[in-house]
Amino acid sequence: MTGGGHQTTPGQTLTDGFDAVRVAVAGPLRDHLTSAGESTADAGAARAELAALVGEHLDDGPGVLVLTGLPADREGGERAVLRATRLLGEPLPQNREGTLVREVRDRGMSISQRGRTRYSDSRFGGDLHTDGAEAPLPAPDVFTLFCVRQSVHGGALQCLHVREVERALDPEVLATLRAPFRFDRRGDQEPGQDPTTAKPVLFSQRGRPAITYLRSYIEHGHDHPGVPALTTGQRAALDALDALIASSPAVLTGKLREGELALFDNLSLLHGRTEFQDEPDHTRLLLRTWVRRHSDERS
Structure with missing residues (x-):
């Protein structure tokens, strides 16, 4: 596996816990995820490549896969995250309004508040959890995060496997x-x-x-x-x-870089983050989808 060759964001070291699960996308998968307009890439080849990576890293590995080498713009990120989701399965609504791609950013809220506030609306850390914890089962099989802008300070992701x-x-x-x-x-x-x-x-x-x-x-x-x-x-x-x-040495910690797309096994991983702080001219923005995997990939 190779890294994507990205520059680190200020305040971020090159080596972190995600280095072992970083894979530079290439060939049909990269073409499918990045092509503007309607993709002309071989979708079958792209799906097979992604399925193999998911099998290795999510099903039989640590539960997380980070794809590198993608453009870090908002429009391209949404296109990439939706296309990856549809290669893997079916995008699931993340609220009653039917949102398929949700912005994960600081909305000045806290999960200690009542109402519709979610963890993804805050900048605070800790509280390892799974996505869709507020919803009835079945839970989303996978969730994805595309990093459009990363925080300068904090915002590293933390994961602990159910095993x-x-x-x-x-x-x-x-x-x-x-x-x-x-x-x-x-x-x-x-x-x-x-x-x-x-x-x-x-x-x-x-x-x-x-x-x-x-x-x-x-x-x-x-x-x-x-x-x-x-x-x-x-x-x-x-x-x-x-x-x-709070004490397990098995917690995996890593920080997404801008232009990276991460896939997480939502059934197996508790995840959270370290507290982050936005800069006035640089606010952390991730794009998230929930996925129900294709039936032939869920056995």
Whole structure:
């Protein structure tokens, strides 16, 4: 595997945890992702190339793949992220309005706020989680991030694989995490629907161990009127998971560079970021999609 030869952004070192999963796109896959207008590249060859990389890095590897060598502009980034998504599967709406490509940027919010605020609306770090934690199962199989602009300070991504969770936690804790919790829907439910959804933290999807988590969404979910409070055992299990997240040496940390497109196994990876700070003339902007993989790639 080779890197993309990009210059680092100010304040960023060249070597980070994503270096081992960086792949420079070339041939039909690059042509398909970058061509302006209607792509004339061999879509079948591009799909096969991407599927092989996803199999190596997401299914059988650390759960993350970073494609380098793409233009770092907003329009080209949206085109690339949507085309990669459709090669891999079906783009999923990320809210009730049907948004397929969501901007991940600081909107001056915090997940401690109620309402429709999401983690992706803030600049704060920590809180390792999975995407779609506010939604009923099935969870998105994959999420993508395209880096249009990176923060000068902070904004590194952190990932922990579900296999490390299952390996490190006690059987009693794992059993509790496999029973349902109530997750706050963040106001994204349709009128008349329940404001929470019941689902376990640890479950199976596509025949593989999977995880869905964001602690504050669970805390808020169990605060709703008529929803039972978290039991002592449930709190202890969540505390044990949080302690593992905070201390595990298996957490992978890396920072996307401008023009890079990352694919993450959303069923296997808890992810978060370090806190970042925008500059007045340079604001961090990532583009995100959620993906339901093609059925022949989900067995």
